[in-house]
Amino acid sequence: MIRSALFSVTAALALAAPAAAQDFAITNATVATGDGSAPVENATVVVQGGKVVAAGTGVAVPAGVQTIDGRGTWVTPGIFAAATTLGLWDVEAVDESNDSSARGSDFGAALDVAPALNPSSQHVSVARTGGATRASVYSQPTSSIFGGQGAVVDLGADPDMVTRPRAFQMIALGETGARIAGGSRTASFVELAAAMREAREVANGQRDPDDSQLTRQDAEALVAVLNGEQALYVVVDRAADIRQVLGLRSAYPKLRLVLVGAAEGWLAADAIAAAGVPVITDPLDDLPVSFEQLAATQSNVGRMVDAGVKVALGTLDGGTGNQPRNAAQFAGNLVALQKVPRASGLTWGEAFAAISSVPAEIAGFGGRLGVLKPGAMADVVMWDGDPLELSSAPVRVFIDGVEQPLSSHQTRLRDRYRDLDESDLPKAYDW
Amino acid sequence: MRFRTFAIAGGAIALAACSTTGTGGEAKSASANKPVAEAPFPSTYEPYPGVETLIIPVTVFDGAGGRIDNGWVHFRDGKVVEVGGPTSLPPEVANTVDGTGKYVTPGVIDIHSHLGDYPTPSVDAHSDGNEATGPTTPEVWAEHSVWPQDPGFSRALANGGVTSLQILPGSANLTGGRSVTLKNVYSRTVQGMKFPGAPYGMKMACGENPKRVYGGRGRMPSTRMGNFAVNRQMWLDAKAYADGDRKKRDLANETLAGVLDGEILVHNHCYRADEMALVMDMAKEMGYKVSTFHHAVESYKIGDLLKENDVCSAVWADWYGFKMESYDGIPENAALLWKAGACVVIHSDDENGIQRLNQEAAKAQAAGKRLGLDIPDAEVIGWFTLNAAKAMGIEAMTGSLESGKMADIVLWNGNPLSVYSRPDKVWVDGALLYDADDPKRRPVSDFELGQPGEGDVK
Numbered sequence: 001m002i003r004s005a006l007f008s009v010t011a012a013l014a015l016a017a018p019a020a021a022q023d024f025a026i027t028n029a030t031v032a033t034g035d036g037s038a039p040v041e042n043a044t045v046v047v048q049g050g051k052v053v054a055a056g057t058g059v060a061v062p063a064g065v066q067t068i069d070g071r072g073t074w075v076t077p078g079i080f081a082a083a084t085t086l087g088l089w090d091v092e093a094v095d096e097s098n099d100s101s102a103r104g105s106d107f108g109a110a111l112d113v114a115p116a117l118n119p120s121s122q123h124v125s126v127a128r129t130g131g132a133t134r135a136s137v138y139s140q141p142t143s144s145i146f147g148g149q150g151a152v153v154d155l156g157a158d159p160d161m162v163t164r165p166r167a168f169q170m171i172a173l174g175e176t177g178a179r180i181a182g183g184s185r186t187a188s189f190v191e192l193a194a195a196m197r198e199a200r201e202v203a204n205g206q207r208d209p210d211d212s213q214l215t216r217q218d219a220e221a222l223v224a225v226l227n228g229e230q231a232l233y234v235v236v237d238r239a240a241d242i243r244q245v246l247g248l249r250s251a252y253p254k255l256r257l258v259l260v261g262a263a264e265g266w267l268a269a270d271a272i273a274a275a276g277v278p279v280i281t282d283p284l285d286d287l288p289v290s291f292e293q294l295a296a297t298q299s300n301v302g303r304m305v306d307a308g309v310k311v312a313l314g315t316l317d318g319g320t321g322n323q324p325r326n327a328a329q330f331a332g333n334l335v336a337l338q339k340v341p342r343a344s345g346l347t348w349g350e351a352f353a354a355i356s357s358v359p360a361e362i363a364g365f366g367g368r369l370g371v372l373k374p375g376a377m378a379d380v381v382m383w384d385g386d387p388l389e390l391s392s393a394p395v396r397v398f399i400d401g402v403e404q405p406l407s408s409h410q411t412r413l414r415d416r417y418r419d420l421d422e423s424d425l426p427k428a429y430d431w
Numbered sequence: 432m433r434f435r436t437f438a439i440a441g442g443a444i445a446l447a448a449c450s451t452t453g454t455g456g457e458a459k460s461a462s463a464n465k466p467v468a469e470a471p472f473p474s475t476y477e478p479y480p481g482v483e484t485l486i487i488p489v490t491v492f493d494g495a496g497g498r499i500d501n502g503w504v505h506f507r508d509g510k511v512v513e514v515g516g517p518t519s520l521p522p523e524v525a526n527t528v529d530g531t532g533k534y535v536t537p538g539v540i541d542i543h544s545h546l547g548d549y550p551t552p553s554v555d556a557h558s559d560g561n562e563a564t565g566p567t568t569p570e571v572w573a574e575h576s577v578w579p580q581d582p583g584f585s586r587a588l589a590n591g592g593v594t595s596l597q598i599l600p601g602s603a604n605l606t607g608g609r610s611v612t613l614k615n616v617y618s619r620t621v622q623g624m625k626f627p628g629a630p631y632g633m634k635m636a637c638g639e640n641p642k643r644v645y646g647g648r649g650r651m652p653s654t655r656m657g658n659f660a661v662n663r664q665m666w667l668d669a670k671a672y673a674d675g676d677r678k679k680r681d682l683a684n685e686t687l688a689g690v691l692d693g694e695i696l697v698h699n700h701c702y703r704a705d706e707m708a709l710v711m712d713m714a715k716e717m718g719y720k721v722s723t724f725h726h727a728v729e730s731y732k733i734g735d736l737l738k739e740n741d742v743c744s745a746v747w748a749d750w751y752g753f754k755m756e757s758y759d760g761i762p763e764n765a766a767l768l769w770k771a772g773a774c775v776v777i778h779s780d781d782e783n784g785i786q787r788l789n790q791e792a793a794k795a796q797a798a799g800k801r802l803g804l805d806i807p808d809a810e811v812i813g814w815f816t817l818n819a820a821k822a823m824g825i826e827a828m829t830g831s832l833e834s835g836k837m838a839d840i841v842l843w844n845g846n847p848l849s850v851y852s853r854p855d856k857v858w859v860d861g862a863l864l865y866d867a868d869d870p871k872r873r874p875v876s877d878f879e880l881g882q883p884g885e886g887d888v889k
Contacts, residue, residue: 093639093754101434123752140434176434235432239883261432267883282432286586286889287551287782288879289433295884298590315432320784320791321750329790332850339844340853341867343888390793390850393801410751410761414802417767420735
């Protein structure tokens with residue numbers, strides 16, 4: 001993310017390139033650090049060299065650092081989209097613009113989203129304008145139960161999107177995986193076992209090409225999963241399936257599991273907590289969309305958190321489409337549940353953590369992203385009010401200390417159609 | 432977690448549909464030359480017993496643009512009796528509900544739902560929303576697809592405060608068939624849910640879906656011009672039928688004649704501004720009126736035309752980009768329509784979104800505010816209550832808190848335009864059908880009995 005002068009000259013027109021990282025302090029703001037604590041009023045955040053230097057009350061602004069008066073605003077870490085396909089498509093239903101799955105490919109686990117990412121996708125701009133600064137981008141399993149290797153990215157207006165390539169592998173078990181594997185969960189679990197065996201053989205230099213199901217590339221890609229270097233994001237919803245997945249570590253002790261989906265996670269919350277496995281879930285799913293989500297409820301997150309599970313909000317399809325900019329709305333709904341009798345919600349601090357520090361920790365960036373604490377990368381968002389409230393929006397967004405443009409195809413359309421006056425020239429000349 | 436797909440059967444997003452309404456079970460035939468059969472499948476809905484109730488003190492949004500702080504709402508025998516403010520004397524009523532710190536609105540109305548015809552669980556056996564076997568199917572009626580045990584009705588009630596909703600056929604077809612308007616009250620039969628006296632709608636669809644579905648099979652329409660040609664010929668044939676003696680029963684033409692008679696309301700799925708303009712001209716050519724464009728992500732480009740033609744836009748707050756014709760969707764759509772003086776309705780087309788129409792309206796309001804358009808809360812409430820009722824032809828019966836209207840009422844535990852608020856109590860025709868404080872005062876569909884999560888808070 002460090003910007004060169006060359007870049008800002010050559011790409012300024014295309015990307016409205018932001019200035020280089022700046023040192024600044026925001027004062028008098030309501031600050032939520034993202035670590036689960038409650039917001040603090042009249043606080044200060046200091047950023048130097050692209051890193052957070054201090055955040056809280058009683059913080060002195062170092063000499064020479066530009067001060068931004070944050071009176072009336074809230075300051076938070078940027079939203080971290082825990083699981084998204086952002087950057088892999090322009091129009092979801094326009095097949096040739098959509099790289100979120102490789103339906104006809106011979107490869108599975110070896111697929112790698114990093115070279116497919118497009119930082120100029122309008123959806124990246126829209127998400128950034130909504131306060132999202134980082135994301136874990138996955139490749140959707142279609143040709144194999146393994147979707148391939150996802151990346152941790154930043155959503156800055158610059159050509160370098162990748163924060164960490166090949167950060168995790170995704171696998172679909174449950175109904176989706178069963179359909180891919182041949183029509184039954186019996187097949188998907190055998191496929192998984194066979195893949196792991198081949199990965200082990202590759203790791204041990206014993207791969208027999210005449211006795212292999214996977215391509216060499218797929219088998220090699222899975223070595224990092226087997227030895228725990230790469231997290232394995234497991235798409236699974238039913239309580240029974242969750243318990244099976246947790247049991248995988250008896251066979252593969254180094255697996256770093258992350259459950260994705262987990263609609264019935266609350267029914268297995270104690271087991272998930274005991275296993276120390278984190279969860280990424282769509283918090284507002286509350287319908288029996290399938291027979292593996294019969295017990296879905298909006299209280300799923302609250303109950304899992306109460307049981308000690310680390311939960312991030314992600315895959316936010318429910319009701320507003322795949323839009324990280326609505327993560328704050330989803331989090332706000334969990335706060336709302338605190339007032340509903342018998343429901344389990346989250347405190348404000350917990351809810352904001354579920355879209356900032358917790359997804360960052362799951363992605364392997366604990367303490368470095370999703371929080372405002374000394375040493376963290378300076379992804380900082382200034383909001384015009386409570387960021388979880390529907391009426392609020394970001395007014396300034398910084399990624400690695402670099403202020404970002406908040407314009408997009410959408411804002412240009414908005415500005416063009418602010419009025420419908422074409423008395424002088426057609427709208428096509430208004431730009 | 433379900434990965435999003437764009438298949439016809441399950442892809443509600445790709446097929447996000449508009450529909451039309453038609454003559455309802457109670458509608459009387461109007462035209463002299465129209466001996467149409469007595470309305471079949473009549474509504475058997477009866478309001479459940481209620482208790483005369485006074486909610487006081489409470490902030491009232493009446494749905495018609497009014498707001499009363501420190502007010503009260505009185506209802507009896509299923510009807511709103513009176514709404515009052517701090518200076519008017521409330522009646523003596525035994526059953527009072529303390530609304531301190533709470534808000535009252537009319538029951539939420541979703542003009543665009545597929546509950547029942549694409550129910551959960553979303554298995555192929557439940558895919559009953561698109562009769563995608565021919566591009567014009569005005570002969571099909573959504574009510575014949577509605578499964579009254581859809582668990583989605585209960586979530587819409589408890590989390591969304593939805594008391595009435597229009598169930599539309601999908602948008603695979605240019606003309607998808609009749610819609611049905613329901614009260615959100617579980618029944619053993621769909622007739623038991625039908626909104627008494629609601630006109631029917633008829634669903635039509637512009638753009639990508641029809642041409643994709645049929646073009647993909649090598650038949651007409653495969654282009655947007657094909658869409659219009661097929662539609663116009665359908666209308667010409669319908670006019671010939673309607674101008675005749677109408678004695679021979681013809682299900683398709685009976686529905687189309689109902690539109691031409693002005694008894695069935697057209698709900699037209701249409702994303703692009705240019706296509707909406709063409710549809711409004713087609714309607715003039717053929718002698719019918721479009722009630723509402725659904726999805727209408729580009730309405731902001733033609734707010735003036737929509738106002739001039741008196742056509743509503745039923746929109747999401749911020750969906751965009753999922754298909755080519757949605758690429759120009761912007762969050763300011765509703766606010767810019769409001770600025771143009773055109774009719775705004777917030778819709779869901781989604782079993783999740785229907786639980787948060789209030790939140791979607793609030794986001795649309797906030798986008799306007801950042802543009803300098805200060806739209807009062809009380810008007811925004813109308814986007815998912817009275818405006819929806821008007822566009823569905825039921826505004827004389829529900830949609831606002833006016834004396835004599837149905838006591839379809841939501842008591843919210845905070846301002847409904849805040850993310851932190853949820854329904855506290857919901858009355859339909861004066862009957863308390865959801866109460867957050869009463870674990871048993873929430874519906875559980877047959878499907879969920881004896882299964883994991885039965886009766887949970889959801």
